[in-house]
Amino acid sequence: MRFERAAVTVNEAFDRFAGQHLPAGAPAALVHQLRALASLHSLPRRQMSRFDVTRDHLVFVASGPTKLVALDAAGSEQIVAFQFGGDCLILPREGLHAYRLVAIRAASLLVFDAEALRPLEQRAPVLNEMIARCTLAALQRTRANLVAMGRRSATERVASFLLSMREIEQVAQADGRTLTLEMTRKEIADCLGLTVETVSRQFSKLRDLGLIATPSRTQVRLSDPVRLAAQAGAFAPAA
Amino acid sequence: MRFERAAVTVNEAFDRFAGQHLPAGAPAALVHQLRALASLHSLPRRQMSRFDVTRDHLVFVASGPTKLVALDAAGSEQIVAFQFGGDCLILPREGLHAYRLVAIRAASLLVFDAEALRPLEQRAPVLNEMIARCTLAALQRTRANLVAMGRRSATERVASFLLSMREIEQVAQADGRTLTLEMTRKEIADCLGLTVETVSRQFSKLRDLGLIATPSRTQVRLSDPVRLAAQAGAFAPAA
DNA sequence: CGCGTTGTTGAAAGTGATCAATGTCGGTGG
DNA sequence: CCACCGACATTGATCACTTTCAACAACGCG
Numbered sequence: 001m002r003f004e005r006a007a008v009t010v011n012e013a014f015d016r017f018a019g020q021h022l023p024a025g026a027p028a029a030l031v032h033q034l035r036a037l038a039s040l041h042s043l044p045r046r047q048m049s050r051f052d053v054t055r056d057h058l059v060f061v062a063s064g065p066t067k068l069v070a071l072d073a074a075g076s077e078q079i080v081a082f083q084f085g086g087d088c089l090i091l092p093r094e095g096l097h098a099y100r101l102v103a104i105r106a107a108s109l110l111v112f113d114a115e116a117l118r119p120l121e122q123r124a125p126v127l128n129e130m131i132a133r134c135t136l137a138a139l140q141r142t143r144a145n146l147v148a149m150g151r152r153s154a155t156e157r158v159a160s161f162l163l164s165m166r167e168i169e170q171v172a173q174a175d176g177r178t179l180t181l182e183m184t185r186k187e188i189a190d191c192l193g194l195t196v197e198t199v200s201r202q203f204s205k206l207r208d209l210g211l212i213a214t215p216s217r218t219q220v221r222l223s224d225p226v227r228l229a230a231q232a233g234a235f236a237p238a239a
Numbered sequence: 240m241r242f243e244r245a246a247v248t249v250n251e252a253f254d255r256f257a258g259q260h261l262p263a264g265a266p267a268a269l270v271h272q273l274r275a276l277a278s279l280h281s282l283p284r285r286q287m288s289r290f291d292v293t294r295d296h297l298v299f300v301a302s303g304p305t306k307l308v309a310l311d312a313a314g315s316e317q318i319v320a321f322q323f324g325g326d327c328l329i330l331p332r333e334g335l336h337a338y339r340l341v342a343i344r345a346a347s348l349l350v351f352d353a354e355a356l357r358p359l360e361q362r363a364p365v366l367n368e369m370i371a372r373c374t375l376a377a378l379q380r381t382r383a384n385l386v387a388m389g390r391r392s393a394t395e396r397v398a399s400f401l402l403s404m405r406e407i408e409q410v411a412q413a414d415g416r417t418l419t420l421e422m423t424r425k426e427i428a429d430c431l432g433l434t435v436e437t438v439s440r441q442f443s444k445l446r447d448l449g450l451i452a453t454p455s456r457t458q459v460r461l462s463d464p465v466r467l468a469a470q471a472g473a474f475a476p477a478a
Numbered sequence: 479c480g481c482g483t484t485g486t487t488g489a490a491a492g493t494g495a496t497c498a499a500t501g502t503c504g505g506t507g508g
Numbered sequence: 509c510c511a512c513c514g515a516c517a518t519t520g521a522t523c524a525c526t527t528t529c530a531a532c533a534a535c536g537c538g
Binding site: 198199 | 479483484485487
């Protein structure tokens with residue numbers, strides 16, 4: 001079993017952040033100031049972030065897969081995007097919608113108050129560039145996701161969900177095909193905008209077609225990724 | 240009838256762009272260089288942008304309502320976002336999806352090659368900030384749209400479409416309730432991920448409920464915006 | 479072992495898509 | 509001015525798919 005060391009200290013997380021998102025030539029003073037503004041939050045599995053909802057935040061996902069969800073009036077979640085160790089995102093303050101970050105598995109987050117970064121940005125364009133890059137990446141993924149949500153059948157959604165999970169969770173077995181979904185059917189259903197029953201039926205259908213195998217409740221083996229991709233439809237893996 | 244003067248020259252469009260998106264204190268040299276990189280494109284009603292699909296572009300919508308669409312394999316459009324006079328957006332090169340800008344009514348676009356802007360960005364952080372601001376705004380709207388698309392019924396989609404159109408097209412009559420949709424039912428259907436027939440039925444239904452009136456093929460009178468908003472559901476107007 | 483949670487399966491109902499026919503508007507040419 | 513044409517819109521009937529409601533099975537845990 002693979003064992004990924006979680007980032008446990010602010011400094012570890014920050015170093016990871018700097019290595020990933022700050023150019024090598026970034027001025028030491030900037031790095032120093034940034035470090036002072038960072039705070040580390042550990043988010044246990046399935047737990048929702050609880051930051052100050054009146055402020056925007058820049059969040060670096062130091063470790064662990066997470067999802068950005070929108071909460072509707074009924075409190076049910078609608079997935080907006082997935083993030084993984086190394087990704088950076090803007091978590092907007094509560095406006096028309098309330099957004100939260102939810103840990104799919106235990107995650108560590110490095111959090112910056114967006115407002116506090118502003119003075120730094122003025123002096124250090126690198127920071128601005130970094131944020132712009134992250135925002136643009138998020139925009140691209142969100143647009144792709146939007147298209148995906150538009151007109152897709154349950155089968156297409158489930159198939160492409162499995163494929164995108166495979167990319168993410170290379171936490172796979174040696175064969176690179178078996179993945180462990182750390183999510184209940186309900187969570188998957190919320191992600192895909194379907195019901196639990198439909199998700200379950202799609203799993204059964206794909207199993208009957210011989211495209212996947214489900215040795216246990218949480219494990220899925222992609223027996224035939226190629227034909228699975230065919231089921232995922234035109235706009236295949238929502239990257 | 241209101242008569243909005245379209246931006247016809249590059250300079251007119253550029254001035255509008257600078258006024259809207261560049262801070263007053265922007266260095267004259269920067270403005271000058273930017274102007275040299277801008278090119279103007281007039282997009283007739285319903286026409287699709289035809290820029291170099293291998294390059295990213297920064298587009299300023301100088302005038303006219305436009306929509307950003309994703310094209311699927313079948314060539315049918317899936318709406319991603321609306322833009323209006325004054326908005327700025329990143330039109331990404333063709334990747335997993337192909338995006339196009341489509342004029343809802345005749346529009347003028349000021350187009351920059353994103354690559355060509357890069358050297359300018361390095362020297363002028365203002366430019367970077369501007370792009371970051373636009374990207375972030377686009378991200379927020381797209382996220383909102385994604386949530387909207389998630390699990391919404393045909394009625395909700397049509398009702399909130401009408402409401403958001405009202406916000407946009409204040410090209411309304413004196414009463415502020417009658418709007419002229421410069422779109423066919425097919426275009427509306429594509430926007431909402433529905434079929435023409437379903438859209439038509441929803442119009443009929445809302446008309447029967449007394450929420451709207453349809454004096455002509457293109458005109459819609461929102462007789463009862465409040466109850467219409469109720470039909471639009473929890474995540475009302477997709478801003 | 480029993481119980482609660484989670485997952486699967488079946489039957490019925492609801493919703494939108496598809497297919498097909500008809501209706502309406504706007505323009506063109508007689 | 510009117511008849512006709514073609515594009516667009518509406519309406520109806522049917523079909524496919526997803527949800528909903530309900531029962532049951534499997535697993536994990538005390």
